Amino acid sequence: MKINYIKVYLSATIYALIIGLSFLFGKVALSVARPLDLLAYRFTASFLAIIIALLFKWVRLSYSKEKVLRILPMAIFYPLLFFTLQTYGLQYISSSEAGILQAVMPVFTLILATYFLKEKTTFLQKFSIILSVLGVIYITIMKSSNLNFSDMRGIILLLLSSLSFSSYSVIARGLSKNFSSVELSCIMIIISFISFNAMAIISHLINGTISEFFIPLTNIRFIIAILYLGVLSSLITSLLINYILSNIEASKMSVFSNLGTVISII
Numbered sequence: 001m002k003i004n005y006i007k008v009y010l011s012a013t014i015y016a017l018i019i020g021l022s023f024l025f026g027k028v029a030l031s032v033a034r035p036l037d038l039l040a041y042r043f044t045a046s047f048l049a050i051i052i053a054l055l056f057k058w059v060r061l062s063y064s065k066e067k068v069l070r071i072l073p074m075a076i077f078y079p080l081l082f083f084t085l086q087t088y089g090l091q092y093i094s095s096s097e098a099g100i101l102q103a104v105m106p107v108f109t110l111i112l113a114t115y116f117l118k119e120k121t122t123f124l125q126k127f128s129i130i131l132s133v134l135g136v137i138y139i140t141i142m143k144s145s146n147l148n149f150s151d152m153r154g155i156i157l158l159l160l161s162s163l164s165f166s167s168y169s170v171i172a173r174g175l176s177k178n179f180s181s182v183e184l185s186c187i188m189i190i191i192s193f194i195s196f197n198a199m200a201i202i203s204h205l206i207n208g209t210i211s212e213f214f215i216p217l218t219n220i221r222f223i224i225a226i227l228y229l230g231v232l233s234s235l236i237t238s239l240l241i242n243y244i245l246s247n248i249e250a251s252k253m254s255v256f257s258n259l260g261t262v263i264s265i266i
Contacts, residue, residue, distance in 0.1 A: 008248055023098055026090050039192075045234075080192055097154070102158060103257070129254075
């Protein structure tokens, strides 16, 4: 049991490190591509990584219609809604501002997990979650003299993104009893790959700009950012999150998102 907890919290720390740097890579990619194109390429990279894993038989998958339908609601909240709202929100606010807004995820998760999963937390745990949120906000304000929350679009989108992740955490906690982390992560990535590519291509076809869809591939900074976002920040973090949620409560796991926020500020 002790070894298991060491692995779980080590996984959560790695998750926080990857997520903390994802804001930076997201801003780099957005300087080259439109948000919808970025999401399409991001999950194409994730999907190709899954294909490679299947070809080398590192993972084995077996899905039925019933399994897919059970996982689908979770995939809608994360990655679909979460990354869509986050990517569009980053157009309007800075990485530091995004860090503050994402710091409320543990609070959202605590409320949802208490109501839907009947997870019980002590006063000390509740106090620690609130303290972690206040700590992140304080550090951000002290480190950033140019914070500007004048654009409400970015604020609303990032808050909704946080709520989407918290909803996903609660659903995933329940599904983790019947599905492995690999099963959950792979179907989430596949659904996102199909959805975002379809939306991006249809959008370009409607506007007659399909050639613009391929222009970002000529930029090496964009390719590096997409590989990070697609393989590490989407696929690997999905595996880590689903593994973590299969072992500890959703409210405990969500606190590590604030460690990611501190990393993004640094």
